[in-house]
Amino acid sequence: MRIVVCVKEVADPDRVNELAQGRFLRVDAEALDLDHEHIGAVMNGYDEQAITVATSLRAASEECEVVALACTSRPPEQLLRRAMELGADRSCWVRLAAPLHSPRSVAHVLALGVQFLGGADVVLCGHQASDDDQGVVGPLLAAQLDAAFAGDVHRVEPGRESTLLLHRRAAEEDVVLEAQRPALAAIKDDAWQPPIPKAMHILAARRVAPLEVTPEQIGVDFQRVAGWESGVERVGFELVESGGDCDIVEGDSLDDVAAALVARLRGSGVL
């Protein structure tokens, strides 16, 4: 069985929030994005979760490999090394000549990447990437691969014959879905904790270089991509100002502060 996990590098969201707190966030007017100078790049949080879902599925299956797949114009050594440290067996980088702006282009390239790797029984994507929070590449890729799809999945395990069980946490219920292969799951696990990387995976991450392929090699339809890319253009980017003056209640003692808050809560009609 082959599990392909699509991984993306994003600006470290905790660092973005830290800078936002101190009002240190800056806009890069040329890139029409955040100024990434003081912000490190990390693997998207939900993609890390997807790799651990993949390694758990591998542990419950025989003859199974986990391949991390990235499509980017910037060299993703750090990203793919992190994938190997989390337990991927190997990684593949589709090297783009320039960044892609339409998620349909990204899904098209990833679908061809999956085929180039020999096809996949399971493809895992993150619930969303924390830069634009779009949350669309997973379902787009599922449609292009004609794969069964489920979102909000936190666990995948082998089913009876060669089916797959997708554990999905829907809005108000927990659902277990049985899917034929190939299946694509968008991963989201709110209670996820990062595992301690195993020594053998850290060593493998050093030794095994990513398989680098070009869009031409995997058969990208440049005319279709040009059509998708020309349809969308980012023309502006600004920080959202959240400035309100907050009335801070004062008090010499906790009792005073509590009393002042109670008075305000009464004024808000809560007491």
Add this chain to the structure above:
Amino acid sequence: MAKSPLSIAVVAAGGDRDDAMALASLARRLACEGGGTVHALATGDSDDVRGLAAVLAGALAATPADVVLLPDTPDSRILAALLAESLDAGILTRCTSVARSAGGFEVACATYGGVARAHYRLRAGDHPWVLAVDAQAITGSGETDPVPVIDVAAPAATSHVQVLSRQARQPSGLAGARVVVTGGGGLRSEEDYRRVEQLAELLGGVAGASKPAVVRGWARAEQKVGLTGARVSPDVYIALGVSGASQHMAGCARARVVVAVNIDRRAPIFAHATYGAVADVNTLLPVLIDAVRNAR
């Protein structure tokens, strides 16, 4: 240059119907600028979301639309992507405003959890656009004459996935709560979070959580408020030990009154709060609970 008439379809799937119909005023505004038409497609829920997209794409083929609008909710966002693939359409989610412009649309989207906003120019004409729009961000004239609704049957046989088991979870109670009291990373122990629940109960409200309170196992994942949690619009939202990260505020930006207790005066939450206190929430909570109990 007079704008050409536009056909706009609003997709209201399952539990997102109210959010979808809130987009009717936007749909009317976009269509009427050029004398276009608006109609809505309504379906039930389905676990076979690809099957649901297929029946909707079939209905849209019968009444083609230049723009398909869905609410920017987790389920409709996925449906929007699947529809974009079926219709060979462009796709953009997290939209907070949509306007017509020469040759297409100007759209603004929330990025980085809401810390920033990106503006896009979308080219229309050669293929349709599917847009997932934050219904709460659309302020339009409340009453618009009703949009014709076409009911589309959800797929009977599920071809892609079969449901093996389904287990309802205890609902969070956050939807429709008039008061939400949220405990965050500033709490020190599970016992402190139990006090958050106690305060919520005393105020006739519901306890919420930010991500750390869930990851530490103090609160159920359902209680998480935010970008990837519940979106609440209570009268009063009390944030205890919550920094006010954009991904969290995305879930409570619609609260009428935000009350913040944080040990750090510079915490971003105070920029969103109506009133609050700079204090150690863990020592203040028991005192505040007693004060509220005596004030009732």
